[in-house]
Amino acid sequence: MKKRKVFVFIFIGLALGLFIIQPLAISLHMYDMQGDNGEWWKSLLASYQQEFRVWDLDQAIIKLLFGLLGIALSLMFMVRQRIFQLTGRKDKLEEIRELIAAGENQQVEFKSTLRWDLRQFKPNKALEDVIAKTIAGFMNTQGGHLIIGIDDEGSILGLEQDYGTLKKPGKDGFEQYIMQLVSLKLGTHFCTLVKVSFHQFEEKDICYVRVHKSQKPVYLNLGDRSHFFIRTGNGTRELDMPEALEYMETYLN
Structure with missing residues (x-):
């Protein structure tokens, strides 16, 4: 069950990196190169169109880096969530221990x-x-x-x-x-x-x-x-x- 949860977070992180972080980063870069002129959403649309084109080596490396970034962020969130759960469980154990002692x-x-x-x-x-x-x-x-x-x-x-x-x-x-x-x-x-x-x-x-x-x-x-x-x-x-x-x-x- 734990391995399955890790794989789910990896998949979510990969999707986050490829379909959210990368298009946002590319569209903001394109918009900046245009001197902040025009409409930003058109740059975002163009970045999504580029996302599904044939990959060359440079594009593949870029996608790999953004995918790894998304996975890293997703796994960091999972670890943070787990730490909060363990902390809450520890606090609850201490509370119950005090109730029993009283x-x-x-x-x-x-x-x-x-x-x-x-x-x-x-x-x-x-x-x-x-x-x-x-x-x-x-x-x-x-x-x-x-x-x-x-x-x-x-x-x-x-x-x-x-x-x-x-x-x-x-x-x-x-x-x-x-x-x-x-x-x-x-x-x-x-x-x-x-x-x-x-x-x-x-x-x-x-x-x-x-x-x-x-x-x-x-x-x-x-x-x-x-x-x-x-x-x-x-x-x-x-x-x-x-x-x-x-x-x-x-x-x-």
Whole structure:
């Protein structure tokens, strides 16, 4: 995949050099030789016409140089983009490391697994509801950070056991499962408030879920009724109907 990306940038750079940089340079030179008289776009059109004529040795060398210039610029852009990505990833790792070190609080929750029961050694649907409850609580309060793959004490457990329970094992399947859970349990329109990413700690994957605050009430659908949850301290609490109405009137308006 990385080699393919490099080849794509090389192709783009070659096209940039031959069909944009070279015609622009030649047209500006022609326009300057004419004493800046006339219309520049005609010089540009003439340079494109020259571009497709039969190449002699001099023209071939010029095209090669402009092609190499375009490739160099394209690869420099690719490297610059990669540096920004690595810097952003490093910053995110440091942020997550600080969240783990600080422990659980009103805006941070740790979960050992998404759906693998560590006691029964099998998938457990009830654990998925706990994840959905936490996400709903964050949305109804101030937003928060859910980290899956570590226990309550901050020890890294990883996601391997969860991966094995999915129809599509791996990060993509895991992310799809979380988004499907949000869609089914909370509502599809709330998926935009959830951002999922994966990071490695101690050579194990963890899932970082950034949950943003909702501007309207979020209900968790369980069985035949809806439930309203908020974050209080380092836990998630359900409010009864009178409490929920009072809370919504005070904090969600």
